[in-house]
Amino acid sequence: MLIADPQLDPAAVELGNFFPQTAEVVWTALTQPDLLERWLLRPTGFAASVGTRFRFAVPDSSTNAITCEVLVARPYERLTYSWTYRQDGPPTKWIVDWTLRPQGRGTRLLLTQTGFDIEDRRQKMARNAAERSWKRRILPRLGEVMHH
Numbered sequence: 001m002l003i004a005d006p007q008l009d010p011a012a013v014e015l016g017n018f019f020p021q022t023a024e025v026v027w028t029a030l031t032q033p034d035l036l037e038r039w040l041l042r043p044t045g046f047a048a049s050v051g052t053r054f055r056f057a058v059p060d061s062s063t064n065a066i067t068c069e070v071l072v073a074r075p076y077e078r079l080t081y082s083w084t085y086r087q088d089g090p091p092t093k094w095i096v097d098w099t100l101r102p103q104g105r106g107t108r109l110l111l112t113q114t115g116f117d118i119e120d121r122r123q124k125m126a127r128n129a130a131e132r133s134w135k136r137r138i139l140p141r142l143g144e145v146m147h148h
Helices: 023-031 033-039 121-147
Strands: 013-019 042-044 053-057 065-074 078-085 092-103 106-114
Touching: 013 121, 023 033, 023 078, 023 092, 023 106, 023 121, 033 042, 033 121, 092 121, 106 121
Parallel strands: none
Antiparallel strands: 013 106, 042 053, 053 065, 065 078, 078 092, 092 106
8 A cells, every 4th residue: 555644745755655575575676677677667777786877768758868876775675866857958856765674574665756846836746746656657567566
């Protein structure tokens, strides 16, 4: 079940999800390029190692790509990377953080995406769209990938 708590940080997307898989299985889904491509985006040059710079390809776009750098990589515990998306206008820059916590026979996965300026109308809309996308499309696909 996905939980969004609007009382946390209104300028961040903060979602918690329980998966019945072990932290090792969840970590593998977060860090193996072939699995990442199945639930998120196709990575190029990704390795779960601090300092690794990589890209996510944006479907149906030849020029837009998301550039990232791994900031934290603690196997089975935490993965954090920067996320810079260049589109029309100045690039948008966020931090995406995945925290894994063993819980019972499964894993509680906490996703936090920060860097939104909610005083800016476009950034506030982007934050809300990101939250909807994580909740409705991306995290459910992650669950499906781990289930199979």
